[in-house]
Amino acid sequence: MALYLIDQATVGCYSVAIKFGRTIKISSLKNENFKLVLAGATPTQISTPFETINTIKDYNQISRILTLYWRTTELSEDTDYCIIAENLIDASGNIVATEEIEFTWANCGATPNAIEVQDPGLVPVLIEDKSIKPDIDVSYSIIAKNPNFYIEETIPSDGDFYLANDYNDGRVIVVFNERPASNFLSNNFFTCQRKKIQKGPSRWETITAEVKMHSWKPEVYIDFPSLEDATPSYFTPGKNYFEKGYKYRIKISKDVGI
Numbered sequence: 001m002a003l004y005l006i007d008q009a010t011v012g013c014y015s016v017a018i019k020f021g022r023t024i025k026i027s028s029l030k031n032e033n034f035k036l037v038l039a040g041a042t043p044t045q046i047s048t049p050f051e052t053i054n055t056i057k058d059y060n061q062i063s064r065i066l067t068l069y070w071r072t073t074e075l076s077e078d079t080d081y082c083i084i085a086e087n088l089i090d091a092s093g094n095i096v097a098t099e100e101i102e103f104t105w106a107n108c109g110a111t112p113n114a115i116e117v118q119d120p121g122l123v124p125v126l127i128e129d130k131s132i133k134p135d136i137d138v139s140y141s142i143i144a145k146n147p148n149f150y151i152e153e154t155i156p157s158d159g160d161f162y163l164a165n166d167y168n169d170g171r172v173i174v175v176f177n178e179r180p181a182s183n184f185l186s187n188n189f190f191t192c193q194r195k196k197i198q199k200g201p202s203r204w205e206t207i208t209a210e211v212k213m214h215s216w217k218p219e220v221y222i223d224f225p226s227l228e229d230a231t232p233s234y235f236t237p238g239k240n241y242f243e244k245g246y247k248y249r250i251k252i253s254k255d256v257g258i
Contacts, residue, residue, distance in 0.1 A: 154173065
């Protein structure tokens with residue numbers, strides 16, 4: 001199969017994360033190569049949708065992830081938009097065919113509806129990279145009601161794209177700046193989900209996890225269930241918790257507080 005430009009994309013309240021499927025020359029990562037249009041029979045381009053790209057801090061060359069930060073205030077609720085990536089140059093010096101990310105803006109965020117691609121007609125190449133681990137992606141999202149209560153760190157880091165199937169015995173750690181109230185330690189406030197990684201749209205499925213907290217540190221432990229057991233195990237050595245070919249996320253309610 002051809003190596004497409006965009007492998008995955010996530011549209012959020014404050015930024016857009018694009019994971020490229022091939023190596024892109026940094027010199028071509030310019031604002032003019034990422035256009036935002038209002039979808040429709042006659043697309044309308046929106047001027048200066050993103051902050052100026054700083055490739056030193058906005059682009060991770062190892063994971064090939066570019067983060068675009070929203071600048072525009074013109075986005076409307078329940079409206080279809082399209083991000084057009086064009087004139088990007090790959091490692092061989094060729095201009096990559098234009099690709100599009102379609103999404104619907106709603107509730108201060110969006111999930112891409114589809115990624116439109118044009119087959120550049122490359123000869124199929126199989127690349128096997130043994131330096132990476134099985135393709136598991138873990139992320140979290142939170143919009144805090146109280147700006148003085150926030151997440152300081154997650155383990156693994158938010159956006160890590162590759163984790164071992166038995167990573168940390170299925171435990172994800174969320175470190176807050178203060179200890180949250182114990183009544184928030186449930187799946188109602190920490191929603192764990194996963195969905196299959198594929199080119200076409202797929203749905204997030206909810207997973208029942210165990211939510212705990214350290215006895216005195218502001219750390220919340222989210223334990224994913226084991227995969228092979230009829231009765232799932234939690235935080236148990238020798239088990240697999242993250243399935244290859246899926247990405248995982250934890251949605252933390254804005255109602256969580258101290």
